[in-house]
Amino acid sequence: MKIKNIILSLACFGSCSAAMAGPVMLNARLDSATMLMGNVNTLHIEVVQDKGVRGNFPLFEKFGPEGIVTLLNDTVELRQPVKVDTVDVGSGRIQINYEVPVQVFDSGYYKLPAFVFAAGRDTARSKELLLTVTPVNVTADDPIAPYTDVSDPENQSIFDKLPDWLYYYWWLYLLAIILIVGGIYFWKRYRKEGTLMPKKPEKTPYQRAIDDLKRLKARKLWESGREKEYYTQLTEILRTYLDGRFGIQAMEMTSGEIMSHLADLGDHDIPRDKMRDVLDMADFVKFAMVRPLPDDNVALFKDAVDFVESTKPLDNSEINVSARIDNKVPEDGKQKDDSNVSTSAHAGGRYKGVGRRGRMARLDETPDRISAKRLKVGKKINRRESSSGNNSVKPDSNGNERKEVMK
Amino acid sequence: MSETVNIRELNDLIASKSNFLTMIRTGMRHRIVGQKHLIDSLLIALLANGHVLLEGVPGLAKTLAIKTLATLVDAKYNRIQFTPDLLPADVIGTLIYSIKKETFEVKKGPIFANFVLADEINRAPAKVQSALLEAMQERQVTIGEETFALDKPFLVMATQNPIEQEGTYPLPEAQTDRFLLKVIIGYPTKEEEKEIIRQNIASAVEAIHAVVSRNEITEVQKIVNMIYVDEKIENYIVDLVFATREPAKYGLNDLEDLIEYGASPRASISLAKAARAYAFLQGRGYVIPEDVRAVCHDVMRHRIGLSYEAEANNINSDEVITTILDKVQVP
Numbered sequence: 001m002k003i004k005n006i007i008l009s010l011a012c013f014g015s016c017s018a019a020m021a022g023p024v025m026l027n028a029r030l031d032s033a034t035m036l037m038g039n040v041n042t043l044h045i046e047v048v049q050d051k052g053v054r055g056n057f058p059l060f061e062k063f064g065p066e067g068i069v070t071l072l073n074d075t076v077e078l079r080q081p082v083k084v085d086t087v088d089v090g091s092g093r094i095q096i097n098y099e100v101p102v103q104v105f106d107s108g109y110y111k112l113p114a115f116v117f118a119a120g121r122d123t124a125r126s127k128e129l130l131l132t133v134t135p136v137n138v139t140a141d142d143p144i145a146p147y148t149d150v151s152d153p154e155n156q157s158i159f160d161k162l163p164d165w166l167y168y169y170w171w172l173y174l175l176a177i178i179l180i181v182g183g184i185y186f187w188k189r190y191r192k193e194g195t196l197m198p199k200k201p202e203k204t205p206y207q208r209a210i211d212d213l214k215r216l217k218a219r220k221l222w223e224s225g226r227e228k229e230y231y232t233q234l235t236e237i238l239r240t241y242l243d244g245r246f247g248i249q250a251m252e253m254t255s256g257e258i259m260s261h262l263a264d265l266g267d268h269d270i271p272r273d274k275m276r277d278v279l280d281m282a283d284f285v286k287f288a289m290v291r292p293l294p295d296d297n298v299a300l301f302k303d304a305v306d307f308v309e310s311t312k313p314l315d316n317s318e319i320n321v322s323a324r325i326d327n328k329v330p331e332d333g334k335q336k337d338d339s340n341v342s343t344s345a346h347a348g349g350r351y352k353g354v355g356r357r358g359r360m361a362r363l364d365e366t367p368d369r370i371s372a373k374r375l376k377v378g379k380k381i382n383r384r385e386s387s388s389g390n391n392s393v394k395p396d397s398n399g400n401e402r403k404e405v406m407k
Numbered sequence: 408m409s410e411t412v413n414i415r416e417l418n419d420l421i422a423s424k425s426n427f428l429t430m431i432r433t434g435m436r437h438r439i440v441g442q443k444h445l446i447d448s449l450l451i452a453l454l455a456n457g458h459v460l461l462e463g464v465p466g467l468a469k470t471l472a473i474k475t476l477a478t479l480v481d482a483k484y485n486r487i488q489f490t491p492d493l494l495p496a497d498v499i500g501t502l503i504y505s506i507k508k509e510t511f512e513v514k515k516g517p518i519f520a521n522f523v524l525a526d527e528i529n530r531a532p533a534k535v536q537s538a539l540l541e542a543m544q545e546r547q548v549t550i551g552e553e554t555f556a557l558d559k560p561f562l563v564m565a566t567q568n569p570i571e572q573e574g575t576y577p578l579p580e581a582q583t584d585r586f587l588l589k590v591i592i593g594y595p596t597k598e599e600e601k602e603i604i605r606q607n608i609a610s611a612v613e614a615i616h617a618v619v620s621r622n623e624i625t626e627v628q629k630i631v632n633m634i635y636v637d638e639k640i641e642n643y644i645v646d647l648v649f650a651t652r653e654p655a656k657y658g659l660n661d662l663e664d665l666i667e668y669g670a671s672p673r674a675s676i677s678l679a680k681a682a683r684a685y686a687f688l689q690g691r692g693y694v695i696p697e698d699v700r701a702v703c704h705d706v707m708r709h710r711i712g713l714s715y716e717a718e719a720n721n722i723n724s725d726e727v728i729t730t731i732l733d734k735v736q737v738p
C-alpha cells in the first residue's frame with residue numbers, strides 16, 4: 001500500500017512537471033579569457049528554453065547600423081552574432097547557440113556584465129565573465145624596415161642601374177628568352193627532320209636481319225609444330241634483308257623472281273644456292289603443307305644465317321655494291337632504262353637495284369624456267385628425303401606418324 | 408578421292424595423267440608455229456573448264472589452234488562466224504516443224520560441240536552474244552520446252568578484232584566477265600614467220616591424230632579441282648582483286664583515279680581456277696604465287712574498268728595489273 005502511494009505521488013509530480021513551463025537557462029563563456037589587444041575573441045551564449053516561446057536579448061537590440069554594441073564605457077565591442085544554431089534537446093525544449101565576436105582595443109582587465117535573456121515572463125541571466133586584454137609589444141625604437149645608407153653614385157654596381165621592372169622580374173624575362181630560343185631550335189629541327197623526337201640510330205639491314213633471326217630462333221616455332229609460321233617469318237626476314245642490302249624489292253616478288261634478281265647482281269660471292277634452298281623449302285612448307293624434318297630446319301636456318309653473314313657489308317662495301325649495280329653496263333653498251341631501276345635508301349646510302357617491274361613470271365615468258373626450277377627443287381628435296389631414310393614421315397609430339405597431309 | 412589429300416600422291420597422279428600435255432603441245436607445234444602463249448591459254452581454259460576470249464588481228468592462227476586442239480582431243484569442233492544478221496537460233500538451235508511427223512522437232516545449233524570457235528563475237532548483236540554467253544555459263548541450252556546439257560568438255564574460244572570497231576557490238580563488261588581468260592596475241596617473230604612460210608608452201612602436211620579422249624580430259628579436270636590452294640594463296644588472290652577495288656588501301660593512290668570499277672568476285676574464282684590449271688601444267692599438286700602471277704594478266708585484264716583519265720593517259724589494264732602485282736605483297 002505504501003509503495004502504491006509512492007508510485008502515485010511520483011506520477012502526479014511527473015505529470016505536473018510536464019504541464020509546467022521549464023525555466024529559461026542561460027550560459028555564457030569566452031573562447032579564451034586572455035586575448036591580445038585588437039584581436040577577436042568569441043563569446044558563446046547558450047540559451048535553453050521551451051519550444052515556441054519567443055525570447056530576446058535586450059542588449060542585442062542596441063546594435064547600431066554598423067552592427068556593433070559597446071560595453072563598459074565603449075571599451076569592449078560586441079559585433080552581430082555570426083552564427084545562430086538551434087538544437088532540439090528533447091522534452092519540448094530547445095537550445096539556441098549564439099557566437100558573438102568580441103574585440104577590445106585597450107589593454108587591461110575587464111569584467112563583462114551578465115547577459116540578460118527575456119523569454120515571455122521569464123528572464124535569465126548569465127554569470128559575469130572576466131577578460132584579460134594584453135597589449136602588443138611595440139617600442140618606439142624598433143624601425144619598421146632596416147635603415148640603409150644613401151647609395152654612393154660613384155660605386156653603384158650595374159644592378160643598381162637596372163630599372164626596377166628588370167631588377168625585380170629578371171627571372172621572368174630569362175625564362176621567356178629560354179622558351180623563345182628553345183622554341184626556335186625545336187621548330188627548326190622539326191622543319192629539318194620532320195619530328196621533335198630524337199631519332200634512334202637506324203640499324204643496318206645486316207644488324208636487323210641478324211637480330212630478327214636470333215629472335216626467330218628463340219621463339220622455337222618449328223619445335224612446337226608451327227613450321228609454316230616459322231618459314232613465313234624466316235623468308236620475310238630474308239626478303240627484308242634483300243630489300244635493304246641489295247635494293248631488291250623482295251617482299252613483292254616470288255621466290256623465282258628473287259633468285260632471278262640475285263643472279264642479275266652478278267656477284268659471285270653471294271651464296272645463291274643457300275638462298276634458293278631456303279626459299280624452295282619455304283614454298284613447300286607454306287603452300288604444300290610439307291613438314292620438313294628437324295635436321296632440314298636446322299640446316300636451312302644455318303643457310304639463312306650464312307647468307308646474311310656472307311653478304312655482310314664490310315665498312316662501306318654496301319655502297320660499293322650499290323656502285324657496282326649502278327655502273328653495270330648492258331651488253332649492248334646502251335644506257336640502261338631507268339624505268340626498270342628502282343632505288344632504295346637506307347643507312348648505308350642509296351642503292352639502285354633491278355626494280356619491281358624488272359621481271360615477272362608471265363604466262364608467255366617464264367613457264368619453262370619455273371618448270372625447270374621446280375623440277376630441280378623437287379629432285380633436291382627428294383634427295384634430302386631419301387637420305388633421311390623415312391622420307392618426310394616423322395613422329396609428332398603424340399608419337400603418331402606425321403605426313404605431308406592437307407585438307 | 409577423299410577430302411584429305413596427300414600432296415605427294417597428287418603429284419604422282421598429276422605426273423601420270425599429264426603425259427598427254429606433251430603430246431598435245433607437240434601436235435600443236437606441228438600445225439602452229441610460235442603462239443606458245445595461245446596454246447598454254449587454251450590448255451589452261453580446257454583444264455579449268457573455262458572459256459577464252461581472244462583479241463588479235465586476223466591471221467594469227469586462232470581458228471587453226473582450236474581446230475587442232477579439237478582434233479588432238481578427239482572432240483567435236485564447230486565454228487560460228489558472228490555477223491550482224493545472226494540470230495540466237497543460229498547459235499543454240501531452234502524448233503522446226505516436221506510435216507511428216509506433224510510435230511516440232513529440235514534442230515540443235517552449232518553450240519552443241521566440245522570446242523566452239525565464236526569468231527568475231529563483237530560483230531553480232533547483243534541478243535546473240537547473250538545467248539552464247541548464257542550457254543557458256545549454264546552449260547546447258549533450252550530450246551522450246553526442252554533443256555539440253557552441253558557435252559563435256561565444253562570450251563568456247565571467242566575472238567574479237569581490236570582494230571575494226573565500226574559496226575561492232577562491243578561485249579558488255581558483265582558478259583566479258585564470264586570468260587575465264589582474255590588473251591592478247593601478237594604477231595610472230597621473224598624466225599617464226601619464216602617457219603610459217605615454209606610450213607605452208609610444203610607439199611605434204613603432217614597429219615595429226617587424237618592423243619587424248621574427252622573422258623580423259625574430264626578426269627583431268629577433276630584432278631585439277633583437287634590441286635591444293637593454301638590459305639596464303641587465297642589471301643594473295645583476294646588482295647590482288649581488292650587492290651583493283653580499293654587501290655588506296657594498298658598504297659596505290661595513283662590508281663585511284665584510273666580505275667572506274669574493280670574486278671568482281673568472279674575474278675577471284677577465276678584466278679584460283681586458272682592458277683590451279685597452271686600448276687597442273689607445271690606438274691604440281693599445289694599452287695604457288697608464281698602460278699597466280701602467271702595467269703593474273705589474262706584473268707584480270709577484262710574485269711577492270713578503266714576511267715576516262717586512264718584512257719586519256721593511254722594507260723591500259725595490263726599496266727594497272729602490273730602495278731598492282733608490283734605492290735601487293737607476295738606470301
